[in-house]
Amino acid sequence: MRGQGVVKGYAIGRAVVMGAATLEVAHYRIQPEAVQAECQRLKSALALARDELQGMVANLPDDAPREMGALLTVHSMLLDDPMLAQQTCELIIERHYNAEWALTTQGQILGEQFAIMEDAYLRERGADIRQVIERVLRVLSGSTVLLPRLSEAPADEALIVVARDISPADMLKLRGGRFAAFLTDLGGPTSHTAIVARSMNVPAVVGIGNVRSLVRDGDVLVVDGATGAVLVNPPQFALNEYLRRQAAYADDRAELSLLRDAEAITLDGVRVKLEANIELPEEAAMALEAGADGIGLFRSEFLFMGRSDLPGEQEQYEAYASVVQTMAGRPVTIRTLDIGADKTLDGDIAVAANPALGLRAIRYCLANPEIFGTQLRALLRASLHGKIRILIPMISHMHEVHAVRQAIAVAGAELEARRIPYASNYELGAMVEIPAIAIAIEPFIDSLDFLSIGTNDLIQYTLAIDRGDNDVAELYDPMHPAVLRLIAHTINAGERAGKPVAVCGEMAGDASVTRMLLGLGLKEFSMHPQQLLDVKKEVRLAHSNALRIKVASALNRAERIDLALLAG
Secondary structure (H helix, E strand, O other): OEOEEEEOOEEEEEEEEOOOHHHHOOOOEOOHHHHHHHHHHHHHHHHHHHHHHHHHHHOOOOOOOOOHHHHHHHHHHHOOOHHHHHHHHHHHHHHOEOHHHHHHHHHHHHHHHHHOOOOHHHHHOHHHHHHHHHHHHHHHHOOOOOOOOHHHOOOOOOEEEEEOOOOHHHHHHHOOOOEEEEEEOOOOOOOHHHHHHHHHOOOEEEOOOOHHHHOOOOOEEEEEOOOOEEEEOOOHHHHHHHHHHHHHHHHHHHHHHOOOOOOOEOOOOOEOEEEEEEOOHHHHHHHHHOOOOOEEEEEHHHHOOOOOOOOOHHHHHHHHHHHHHHHOOOOEEEEOOOOOOOEOOOOOEOOOOOHHHOOOOHHHHHHOHHHHHHHHHHHHHHHHHOOEEEEEOOOOOHHHHHHHHHHHHHHHHHHHHOOOOOOOOOEEEEEEOOHHHHHOOHHHHHHOOEEEEOHHHHHHHHHOOOOOOOOOHHHOOOOOHHHHHHHHHHHHHHHHHOOOEEEOOHHHHOHHHHHHHHHOOOOEEEEOHHHHHHHHHHHHHOOHHHHHHHHHHHHHOOOOOOHHHHOO
């Protein structure tokens, strides 16, 4: 089978299959006189599930993944959301459903609303609802055992968890076990299983589709976290081959760890900055541990998601300041709220005709000055603690740049009126993800302090490919000559103006294209901390000037670049 590999590495072990509560729910109607008692049973289960989650947050072990507390808090808050509790109770009252039936029905309604959302991250937040509902169903049924047959496995045997999906709370329960990998039917690169597995550095493959129904407890599994391949009960020759790969990978990671404190300098002396992408403030420490030169992208929208209220100025300030302080003088690039038009922040669904081209990112922020102003004040206050770079997503017009500068000035004046200190030594930059800005780059590079190329959206918009649509996914081509020309044009404009240009999309963390990006002139990469050492190794083995000649020649002929020729 094949899914999406979200954590590299090889795992060989026996399957332990996690039950799925939603698949085992009884459906029956209750008598009218029992409606209030059934609603109370639901509310008691919600309260107990919430207390369990809050207890986990209060008693997190010191060695728990840093993201765990925030993820558990999000699930705890969802249990108080009226869309879950009140709407489910209304189904009990109006249709006389039992609590389990009403809960799964409401979950299906919410899941369908999330499924039609354009933004991949928002689509995956539907998993939060599903995971919370499964937790409540387990409380209603009185069953809390995740892996019933776990105790039967030999103590020295590597085990691989197989599940429909795994919630943050379940991951916390499982983290103390001897698990070699995680496999799930659902999920993507920003699902909680992926986020927590990365922090635990355990191989994981998600989005397999039907692994839970096809794998049985005790089956021998081979997991390739890089390619997303999963082998079930393979023959001995295949096991031997993956044992060899597993050993070679372990040796390679041990060798790479020696590069942590080494400088990222090419063979011809070009210094390259390698920074980290993070979603949560707690991940800044992971970036430091990986040897990052700074934070190249802090996706601030993660502070806004999965909650029924907006984070206030103080909460945002504390989050941004904590990252700046953790990075101890290294630059921290914080992207302003990048939310799509397919969901408003108060939880109301508002589907646009084409959300990818609608009121999203900076367009949304400028249309909602109160929300934007709160974030800008928090950023200005946090800049007292170190070097902050404010990154504006989805810029396409110069008037948007001017509007952002005006909004920052207003935010500063409001802080002054309240006599709250802030610093004005921030830098302002823009994401290059719309072809228009890449083509007409000069006025933008002249008026901004830096640029950051978001290759994911740049590819999508250049090739007219919805990267979330499986029907056209094979046309999503990072190596298309048109895409590479836009990247090269942006980097060259930055060089002429003496302004830094970074790449913070998926391409930056793909070590197989590191030399090609160096050949385009890139000197600043930003990626997930786990990818940093692989990229650093490629940088230190590359000759920048020789690569620039080869890549320029191919671009001039509008040819596809042969990565194999760049490896020599």
